[in-house]
Amino acid sequence: MPQFANPGVGTFTAWDYVIFALLFVISSGIGVFFAIKERKNATSRAFLVGGRQMICGPVALSLTASFMSAVTVLGAPSEVYRYGASFILFCLAFSFVIILTAELFLPVFYRSGITSTYEYLELRFNRVVRVAATMIYILQTILYTGVVVYAPALALNQVTGFNLWGSVFATGIVCTFYCTLGGLKAVVWTDAFQMVVMVLGFLTVLIQGTIKLGGSSNTWKIAKNGQRLNIFDFSVDPLRRHTFWTLTVGGTFTWLGIYGVNQSIIQRCISCKSERHAKMALYLNLLGLWVILVCAVFSGLVMYAFYVNCDPWTAGFISASDQLMPYFVMEILGHLPGLPGLFVACAFSGTLSTVAASINALATVTYEDFVKQCFPNVSDKRSTWISKGLCIVFGVACTSMAVAASSMGGIIQAALSIHGMCGGPMLGLFSLGILFPCANWIGAIGGLAVGVTLSFWPAIGGFIYPASVSKTLPLHLSTNSCLPLNISDLLSTQSPTLTPQWRDRPILADSLYSLSYLYYSALGCLGSLIAGLLISFISGSKDTAIVRPTLIRPVSNLFCFWSDKFRKMCGSGIQHGQKNSAEANKENTVSDNDLIMKISTRKELNDVYNQDSRKIPSIYIPEQCTHINFGLVKETYF
Template sequence: MSVVGSFVAGDYVVFALMLVISAAVGVYYAWTDRGRGSAGDFLMGGRSLTAVPVSLSLMASFTSAITVLSNPAEVYRYGASFLLFGLSYIIVVLVTSEVFVPVFYRLAITSTYEYLELRFNRATRLLGTLLFIIQTVLYTGIVIYTPALALNQVTGMDLWGAVFSTGVVCTFYCTMGGLKAVVWTDVFQVGIMLAGFLSVIIRSVVLQGGVLPIISDSHHGGRLNIWDFDMNPLRRHTFWTITVGGTFIWVSVYGINQAQVQRYIACKSITHARMSLYLNLLGLWSILLCSVFAGLCLYSVYKNCDPWTAGLVSAPDQLMPYLVMDILRDYPGLPGLFVAAAYSGSLSTVSSSINALAAVTVEDLIKPHMQMSEKHLSWISKGLSFIYGALCIGMAGLSSLMGGALQAAISIFGIIGGPLLGLFTLGILCPFANSKGALSGLLVGLVVSLWVGIGAQIFLPSPEMRRPLALSTEGCNFTTTHSLNWTSTALPTEPSFITTVPPENIDGRPLLADNWYSLSYLYFSPIGTITAISVGLLVSLLSGGLKQKVESRLTLKKEDMISYCLFKFVKERVMRRTGKLDLTKDGEKKFGNNNPAFCDVELDLTKCSVPP
């Protein structure tokens, strides 16, 4: 594999500056909050955060280096259908704001899984906590190691130096500053990620002669395949797999994942919590648009000379770093800015995970069994942040030995979220769901989603369902044996398009391999969610769930929903104008036409979760 360029002093300075500023934020909040010794201040920021920083932190929490490196490579290989995630984000924010935020904020809980004990029993809470800890530690190790490997092989940046520097800095500011430090470093790192994307996009646009040539190249290369309404569930990415499957995956992240819930519960009011979600939507769209357009730029530059097919990169994740080192190598500091963007994604994800792991451990595993002062709990929270940070760095080292299991581990992270989403949905939306149904649904949903997810890793889908779009190497201009003129515009007389799916022997494949195991990976989460809800409802009904009484604060009430409050408000205004409702001076309602059908229109917005 050839190296297009390598880091210079300016690149290292930019990268180091990003780490120094991130660490400085932790020191700042450790100093300003030195007089506050409670675990609540450390883990929840004193529940005083406002909408804007929380919205950026929500966006950064699961915008990892995988987004910076893999999303453009996905668009380069499979097309821009990834853009449809923008539709699923709208549904996710609406569902989270209307269903999950009111219940969690009303309870003022620190750990999401505390809700499971209040609603069901302690066994359900402990199982949910255990699943969260396992998936998060595994995922964070991968998030640290995977981009370090890709960037090391392309830029020559020291692999373990990058792993340890980012891991240590992340652990440092989490341990020192708590949630406030995590949120404000997320704000800074979002800015770095956007700057990194824009540096590549602007240079590509200049190099290719404008935005329209890039769009034209993408169109002729079949990359603008956004509106694919094929209903086949075996297809990797279609309108349906992305909007339906993507919605389930992201609701499991925004609705119930501790790292996200912890942020909007830490807001000073439920209005700020909801506003942070809607502002976060704008940020998600920005990152998505940048990553998709960066993928189109990648294709436009290399449409006639695919680096992957030519064997000059060993993995798709290395395509973006190669583009950066190719087109920005004459601008010292800009390659460093892009690498800083990739690692900012890692830092924001890992710091969120460390803080969330410390929170659930304190709330779910320590406080129920040990009586301690707030000061001691605060020190324990800091100690746990340090331990989990070290564990994540160790997990990054283990990831280097896992090889092909990396993709399976990332898939399992998504698979576990589906059954957990089904469990929380049972509790919030189904008052007759009981603890027997909840545990049964969670376990069966987990087994089914793991079955299909692991089976899909063992028996890869048929080539027709995962075949990338056409790629060509006919325009490559090999000037020497060790270098390649990537931006060559030489056109072949007879283009030779090469697809990159290796031949596959399908003899001996079980019948399930071409159906059940070949489902789009985006459907793994819906399968787990629907299974958990279905089994949970059935077992609850058979075990006397209809006879139980559940506290109203633990389930969603119609007054909690902004949409319901707005509906009542509009309904009353309409009836006032039509004369069917009259408000006297003393507030007593009198109805015109003596119509009893309008006697349920009393509007009291003070009972709703929105300001009157």
């Protein structure tokens, strides 16, 4: 392999450290502010879901920042640099995900009055299903969060000289600090601030990089000549890493497992003061996702144009592709004091927002699904302290997981796919409960087990037996203009070191184990859904008459052209025949009464009404029922 002279890049200056430190100071300050402001409203409800009084603007920014972590800031540009701009097709996937979340999943969760997403599973099935799903979520989130903290710290350390463990522990301590002090409101407003920092960091890189290349037209021309603009590959081969179908279909399943049913996202949505605000937050968040994705894709194209004749990865100047972005930043911004610090703040803003969202969500599900069930009569003051204590516990756990991630080696890449592996079966489980009233708890547990098996099997197999080179080979990368250490090296170039291939590969290595990682979620979701339905029918379908109307959106009711007979056959639990007025009123009364038993206790209902004397928007009840609101419920029943 030829040896090239590394031109070297700059390191952090005092101004860079100042800019970076300001990010942590401001984030901590937001936590202190909300701790002081909300000290008189010390309840677990206010701490964990912001008293359900959040508005759509900051929640939208928080939703975007929550999963646009440093993995996105560093990994997405590198992906575009090596494989081309087809990554932009995630815009379509994001659109489908937000529409489905806002119109299908959110109404069910919001109108159910839940705090923990997994509380829904107990209401719909039973406690066994709830506990199983909660345990999977806790393990998934701790593992993913640890990797999110460690991976960018490692990449930045090896390129910028930024202290590895200093950044890891600083991230964990600051996130735990402002989550513990300020609760969800601190997390949401800090995420909003960090989202702004992320965009500023990207814009700084884009502007300076474009100037260095002599304008955007030149950048576009180089990217086109390097085949980086060949976006549409309509191959239906599921083993291909990125095609139109893997990015749109597989990407939709993967991100729907996050946005549709993940506690971190749903918790922010149900913290809004009305369902309308929650939906607006989701649709505004879609704009934020598009902005971040476009910035990441264009950063990758600018980076490719800059290194078109001397790829630092192939030349060996960096040891991993994730280090491309920070290496590029230090090269073009290293002479400008403070700007490298702004980009590092951009990368760590993504990390802070993800870690904070995870800590707050973990504290919420643990309190609601375990503590509250064991100690139902705990006082408001004590519940708040318990919630804060859980934030500290999970903050330590996530930071410790980052330490453990340092010894995982190649497992880090597998851990970054954890959302697809766990999110798919979870998506299938929730879809089973919401869309099919006939599904029972046995089908739910069985379907979840099948879904987890189907998603983990190819993922673990793919890690042990990597896909063949032809499926993962990046586009052409050149070192023609790199300065060689030896004259004889001038005539030869070497491709980046590729994943080694095993000699003794099992039969499934070139089929199931080579499946695109974006299909893990789809496989788990469909497996969980189909197996859940089959097991439910075999074990005896649930009596749909006892399923509360707010907990379902029957698939047989989603399409108006389906006949009444077919709807009944699907077990929608809804009588579509005409009834006289007396029967209809009687049925509505029963449904409403059953509904308010779920909404809350009399005391909680009165508390909510007294906090907001306006007519709270009506609560959804299926077609055959009336719409009611809190004002009428209070007047009628209390």
